[in-house]
Amino acid sequence: MPELPEVETVCRGLQLQLPGAMVSEVEVLRDDSIGYPSVEEFIDELAGHRFESVVRRGKYILINLDRGAGLACHLRMSGRLIVMKDTKQPSRFLRVRIGLKDGRELRFEDMRVFGRLWYVPPGKTFVDVIPTLGELGVEPLDEMSGGLLESLFEGKKQPIKTALLDQRLIAGIGNIYADESLYQAGINPLRPAGTVKKIELDKLAGEIQKVLKRAIKHRGSTLSDYTDSEGVNGNYQNKAGVYGREGLDCRTCKSAIERVKISGRSSHFCLKCQPLKPARKLKSR
Numbered sequence: 001m002p003e004l005p006e007v008e009t010v011c012r013g014l015q016l017q018l019p020g021a022m023v024s025e026v027e028v029l030r031d032d033s034i035g036y037p038s039v040e041e042f043i044d045e046l047a048g049h050r051f052e053s054v055v056r057r058g059k060y061i062l063i064n065l066d067r068g069a070g071l072a073c074h075l076r077m078s079g080r081l082i083v084m085k086d087t088k089q090p091s092r093f094l095r096v097r098i099g100l101k102d103g104r105e106l107r108f109e110d111m112r113v114f115g116r117l118w119y120v121p122p123g124k125t126f127v128d129v130i131p132t133l134g135e136l137g138v139e140p141l142d143e144m145s146g147g148l149l150e151s152l153f154e155g156k157k158q159p160i161k162t163a164l165l166d167q168r169l170i171a172g173i174g175n176i177y178a179d180e181s182l183y184q185a186g187i188n189p190l191r192p193a194g195t196v197k198k199i200e201l202d203k204l205a206g207e208i209q210k211v212l213k214r215a216i217k218h219r220g221s222t223l224s225d226y227t228d229s230e231g232v233n234g235n236y237q238n239k240a241g242v243y244g245r246e247g248l249d250c251r252t253c254k255s256a257i258e259r260v261k262i263s264g265r266s267s268h269f270c271l272k273c274q275p276l277k278p279a280r281k282l283k284s285r
Protein backbone atom coordinates (compact mmCIF):
# COMPACT_ATOMS: atom_id res chain seq x y z
CA MET A 1 0.00 0.00 0.00
CA PRO A 2 1.41 3.42 -0.87
CA GLU A 3 2.33 5.39 2.26
CA LEU A 4 3.53 8.96 2.77
CA PRO A 5 6.99 8.54 1.16
CA GLU A 6 5.51 6.79 -1.87
CA VAL A 7 2.81 9.46 -2.26
CA GLU A 8 5.40 12.23 -1.79
CA THR A 9 7.54 10.57 -4.48
CA VAL A 10 4.55 10.47 -6.85
CA CYS A 11 3.74 14.15 -6.11
CA ARG A 12 7.32 15.29 -6.77
CA GLY A 13 7.31 13.39 -10.06
CA LEU A 14 3.98 14.88 -11.12
CA GLN A 15 5.14 18.37 -10.09
CA LEU A 16 8.01 18.00 -12.59
CA GLN A 17 5.75 16.74 -15.35
CA LEU A 18 2.31 18.34 -15.10
CA PRO A 19 2.40 22.13 -14.53
CA GLY A 20 1.46 23.96 -17.71
CA ALA A 21 -0.11 20.92 -19.37
CA MET A 22 -3.72 21.27 -20.52
CA VAL A 23 -6.40 18.58 -20.39
CA SER A 24 -7.78 17.83 -23.85
CA GLU A 25 -10.05 14.88 -23.14
CA VAL A 26 -11.07 12.61 -20.29
CA GLU A 27 -12.13 9.00 -20.42
CA VAL A 28 -13.48 7.08 -17.41
CA LEU A 29 -13.27 3.31 -17.83
CA ARG A 30 -14.46 2.47 -14.33
CA ASP A 31 -17.15 4.61 -12.68
CA ASP A 32 -16.15 3.52 -9.13
CA SER A 33 -12.84 5.37 -9.53
CA ILE A 34 -14.58 8.76 -9.48
CA GLY A 35 -15.38 10.08 -6.00
CA TYR A 36 -16.88 13.43 -7.04
CA PRO A 37 -18.86 14.73 -8.88
CA SER A 38 -20.79 12.40 -11.22
CA VAL A 39 -18.80 10.61 -13.93
CA GLU A 40 -20.40 12.79 -16.62
CA GLU A 41 -19.56 16.02 -14.77
CA PHE A 42 -16.01 14.79 -14.08
CA ILE A 43 -15.43 14.23 -17.79
CA ASP A 44 -17.06 17.49 -18.94
CA GLU A 45 -15.64 19.81 -16.32
CA LEU A 46 -12.04 18.53 -16.14
CA ALA A 47 -11.52 18.94 -19.89
CA GLY A 48 -10.00 22.32 -20.81
CA HIS A 49 -8.30 22.88 -17.44
CA ARG A 50 -4.58 23.60 -17.10
CA PHE A 51 -2.44 21.94 -14.39
CA GLU A 52 -0.75 24.42 -12.06
CA SER A 53 0.91 22.62 -9.13
CA VAL A 54 0.94 19.34 -7.22
CA VAL A 55 1.05 19.08 -3.43
CA ARG A 56 0.59 16.30 -0.89
CA ARG A 57 -1.57 16.32 2.24
CA GLY A 58 -1.34 13.07 4.22
CA LYS A 59 -1.71 10.41 1.56
CA TYR A 60 -3.80 12.61 -0.75
CA ILE A 61 -2.39 13.99 -3.98
CA LEU A 62 -3.80 17.48 -4.52
CA ILE A 63 -3.43 19.02 -7.96
CA ASN A 64 -4.27 22.71 -8.35
CA LEU A 65 -5.86 23.56 -11.68
CA ASP A 66 -6.41 26.95 -13.31
CA ARG A 67 -9.55 28.99 -12.44
CA GLY A 68 -9.30 27.83 -8.81
CA ALA A 69 -10.35 24.26 -9.56
CA GLY A 70 -8.60 21.10 -8.35
CA LEU A 71 -8.08 17.42 -8.97
CA ALA A 72 -7.48 15.16 -5.97
CA CYS A 73 -6.38 11.54 -5.87
CA HIS A 74 -6.02 8.89 -3.18
CA LEU A 75 -4.13 5.79 -4.35
CA ARG A 76 -5.44 3.59 -1.50
CA MET A 77 -4.28 -0.05 -1.94
CA SER A 78 -3.02 -0.25 -5.48
CA GLY A 79 -3.62 3.02 -7.34
CA ARG A 80 -0.99 4.52 -9.66
CA LEU A 81 -0.98 7.95 -11.25
CA ILE A 82 1.40 7.96 -14.18
CA VAL A 83 2.28 10.38 -16.94
CA MET A 84 2.74 8.47 -20.19
CA LYS A 85 4.62 9.81 -23.19
CA ASP A 86 3.84 6.70 -25.21
CA THR A 87 0.05 6.66 -25.21
CA LYS A 88 0.00 3.46 -27.27
CA GLN A 89 1.54 1.52 -24.40
CA PRO A 90 -1.20 -0.73 -23.02
CA SER A 91 -2.08 -0.63 -19.36
CA ARG A 92 -3.80 -3.48 -17.62
CA PHE A 93 -5.72 -1.76 -14.86
CA LEU A 94 -6.47 1.54 -16.56
CA ARG A 95 -9.44 3.22 -14.84
CA VAL A 96 -9.20 6.86 -15.93
CA ARG A 97 -7.35 8.36 -18.87
CA ILE A 98 -6.69 12.09 -18.97
CA GLY A 99 -5.41 13.11 -22.39
CA LEU A 100 -3.13 16.16 -22.49
CA LYS A 101 -2.93 18.67 -25.35
CA ASP A 102 0.80 18.05 -25.75
CA GLY A 103 0.12 14.42 -26.69
CA ARG A 104 0.94 12.85 -23.32
CA GLU A 105 -1.53 11.12 -21.02
CA LEU A 106 -2.12 11.12 -17.28
CA ARG A 107 -3.30 7.64 -16.42
CA PHE A 108 -4.94 6.38 -13.26
CA GLU A 109 -4.39 2.64 -12.96
CA ASP A 110 -5.82 0.68 -10.06
CA MET A 111 -5.95 -3.09 -9.80
CA ARG A 112 -8.16 -3.23 -6.70
CA VAL A 113 -10.37 -0.19 -7.48
CA PHE A 114 -10.25 1.32 -3.97
CA GLY A 115 -8.45 4.44 -5.23
CA ARG A 116 -10.38 7.60 -6.07
CA LEU A 117 -10.19 10.76 -8.15
CA TRP A 118 -12.17 13.87 -7.25
CA TYR A 119 -12.74 17.00 -9.32
CA VAL A 120 -13.01 20.16 -7.23
CA PRO A 121 -14.99 22.83 -9.10
CA PRO A 122 -14.05 26.53 -8.96
CA GLY A 123 -15.47 28.10 -5.80
CA LYS A 124 -15.08 24.89 -3.76
CA THR A 125 -12.07 23.77 -1.73
CA PHE A 126 -10.49 20.33 -1.50
CA VAL A 127 -11.92 20.02 2.03
CA ASP A 128 -15.45 20.87 0.76
CA VAL A 129 -15.27 17.89 -1.59
CA ILE A 130 -13.26 15.53 0.68
CA PRO A 131 -14.25 16.28 4.31
CA THR A 132 -11.72 13.70 5.63
CA LEU A 133 -8.93 16.06 4.53
CA GLY A 134 -10.11 18.54 7.16
CA GLU A 135 -9.73 15.92 9.91
CA LEU A 136 -6.11 15.04 9.13
CA GLY A 137 -3.51 15.59 11.84
CA VAL A 138 -0.08 17.21 11.58
CA GLU A 139 2.23 16.69 8.60
CA PRO A 140 5.16 14.74 10.04
CA LEU A 141 7.67 16.26 7.61
CA ASP A 142 6.63 19.85 8.40
CA GLU A 143 5.92 19.67 12.07
CA MET A 144 7.45 17.08 14.42
CA SER A 145 8.99 17.23 17.90
CA GLY A 146 8.97 15.36 21.19
CA GLY A 147 6.82 18.09 22.72
CA LEU A 148 4.28 17.79 19.92
CA LEU A 149 4.10 13.99 20.28
CA GLU A 150 3.75 14.38 24.05
CA SER A 151 0.72 16.64 23.62
CA LEU A 152 -0.84 14.38 20.94
CA PHE A 153 -0.39 11.24 23.07
CA GLU A 154 -1.26 12.74 26.45
CA GLY A 155 -3.52 10.39 28.46
CA LYS A 156 -3.74 7.87 25.61
CA LYS A 157 -3.80 4.24 26.75
CA GLN A 158 -3.71 2.72 23.25
CA PRO A 159 -0.41 1.21 22.03
CA ILE A 160 1.96 3.85 20.67
CA LYS A 161 1.96 1.99 17.35
CA THR A 162 -1.81 2.50 17.05
CA ALA A 163 -1.50 6.19 17.98
CA LEU A 164 1.19 6.69 15.30
CA LEU A 165 -1.18 5.27 12.69
CA ASP A 166 -4.12 7.48 13.74
CA GLN A 167 -4.52 9.87 10.78
CA ARG A 168 -6.33 12.40 12.99
CA LEU A 169 -3.15 12.80 15.08
CA ILE A 170 -0.42 12.50 12.44
CA ALA A 171 -1.13 12.31 8.71
CA GLY A 172 0.27 9.48 6.65
CA ILE A 173 3.07 7.75 8.61
CA GLY A 174 1.75 4.27 7.79
CA ASN A 175 2.59 0.78 8.99
CA ILE A 176 6.09 0.29 7.62
CA TYR A 177 7.43 3.64 8.79
CA ALA A 178 5.75 3.43 12.21
CA ASP A 179 7.56 0.11 12.82
CA GLU A 180 10.85 1.47 11.51
CA SER A 181 10.82 4.69 13.54
CA LEU A 182 9.82 2.88 16.78
CA TYR A 183 12.70 0.45 16.19
CA GLN A 184 15.19 3.25 15.58
CA ALA A 185 13.95 5.04 18.72
CA GLY A 186 14.07 1.84 20.82
CA ILE A 187 10.39 2.06 21.79
CA ASN A 188 8.24 -1.07 22.03
CA PRO A 189 5.15 -0.65 19.79
CA LEU A 190 2.85 -2.10 22.49
CA ARG A 191 3.63 0.52 25.15
CA PRO A 192 0.66 2.76 26.00
CA ALA A 193 1.21 6.00 24.05
CA GLY A 194 0.58 8.27 27.05
CA THR A 195 3.27 6.56 29.17
CA VAL A 196 6.20 7.03 26.80
CA LYS A 197 8.62 9.55 28.28
CA LYS A 198 9.42 12.93 26.74
CA ILE A 199 13.09 12.04 26.21
CA GLU A 200 11.99 8.95 24.24
CA LEU A 201 9.48 10.99 22.23
CA ASP A 202 12.25 13.48 21.36
CA LYS A 203 14.18 10.57 19.86
CA LEU A 204 11.08 9.18 18.15
CA ALA A 205 10.22 12.55 16.55
CA GLY A 206 13.71 12.72 15.04
CA GLU A 207 13.53 9.12 13.83
CA ILE A 208 10.10 9.61 12.20
CA GLN A 209 11.48 12.43 10.06
CA LYS A 210 14.70 10.54 9.32
CA VAL A 211 12.89 7.34 8.32
CA LEU A 212 10.41 9.18 6.09
CA LYS A 213 13.10 11.31 4.45
CA ARG A 214 15.30 8.28 3.84
CA ALA A 215 12.36 6.45 2.25
CA ILE A 216 11.63 9.42 -0.02
CA LYS A 217 15.29 9.50 -1.02
CA HIS A 218 15.00 5.86 -2.03
CA ARG A 219 11.82 6.58 -4.01
CA GLY A 220 9.43 4.89 -1.57
CA SER A 221 9.05 1.22 -0.93
CA THR A 222 8.70 -1.89 -3.03
CA LEU A 223 6.71 -3.69 -0.36
CA SER A 224 3.57 -3.42 -2.51
CA ASP A 225 3.04 -3.14 -6.24
CA TYR A 226 3.70 0.57 -5.82
CA THR A 227 5.56 2.49 -8.52
CA ASP A 228 6.18 6.22 -8.77
CA SER A 229 4.79 8.59 -11.39
CA GLU A 230 7.33 7.33 -13.94
CA GLY A 231 6.54 3.68 -13.28
CA VAL A 232 9.86 3.11 -11.44
CA ASN A 233 9.98 0.83 -8.40
CA GLY A 234 11.27 2.17 -5.12
CA ASN A 235 14.07 0.41 -3.25
CA TYR A 236 13.52 1.20 0.43
CA GLN A 237 12.66 -2.39 1.33
CA ASN A 238 16.27 -3.58 1.34
CA LYS A 239 17.06 -0.92 3.92
CA ALA A 240 14.33 -1.89 6.44
CA GLY A 241 15.47 -2.53 10.01
CA VAL A 242 12.48 -4.60 11.18
CA TYR A 243 9.62 -4.40 8.69
CA GLY A 244 9.13 -7.68 6.82
CA ARG A 245 12.08 -9.22 8.75
CA GLU A 246 10.23 -11.56 11.16
CA GLY A 247 12.58 -14.29 12.46
CA LEU A 248 15.66 -12.61 10.96
CA ASP A 249 18.50 -11.22 13.07
CA CYS A 250 18.14 -7.72 14.50
CA ARG A 251 20.73 -5.58 12.72
CA THR A 252 21.82 -4.17 16.10
CA CYS A 253 21.78 -7.05 18.63
CA LYS A 254 21.26 -10.21 16.50
CA SER A 255 18.10 -11.24 18.42
CA ALA A 256 15.24 -12.56 16.26
CA ILE A 257 12.78 -9.91 15.03
CA GLU A 258 9.28 -10.57 16.33
CA ARG A 259 5.93 -9.90 14.74
CA VAL A 260 2.63 -9.26 16.54
CA LYS A 261 -0.74 -7.88 15.44
CA ILE A 262 -1.57 -4.50 16.97
CA SER A 263 -5.04 -3.16 16.10
CA GLY A 264 -5.11 -5.58 13.19
CA ARG A 265 -1.79 -4.40 11.71
CA SER A 266 1.38 -6.51 11.55
CA SER A 267 3.98 -4.98 13.81
CA HIS A 268 7.67 -5.88 13.76
CA PHE A 269 10.11 -5.21 16.58
CA CYS A 270 13.16 -6.43 18.50
CA LEU A 271 12.23 -7.14 22.11
CA LYS A 272 15.81 -6.59 23.26
CA CYS A 273 16.26 -3.21 21.54
CA GLN A 274 12.64 -2.20 22.22
CA PRO A 275 11.85 -3.45 25.75
CA LEU A 276 8.30 -3.35 27.10
CA LYS A 277 9.61 -1.36 30.06
CA PRO A 278 11.95 1.50 29.24
CA ALA A 279 15.46 1.46 30.70
CA ARG A 280 15.75 3.13 34.11
CA LYS A 281 18.42 5.54 32.98
CA LEU A 282 15.91 7.35 30.77
CA LYS A 283 14.75 10.29 32.81
CA SER A 284 12.21 12.83 31.74
CA ARG A 285 13.42 16.40 31.72
Ligand SMILES: [Zn+2]
Nearest residue numbers: 250253270273
Ligand atom coordinates in the same frame (compact mmCIF):
# COMPACT_ATOMS: atom_id res chain seq x y z
ZN1 LIG B 1 17.85 -5.81 18.67
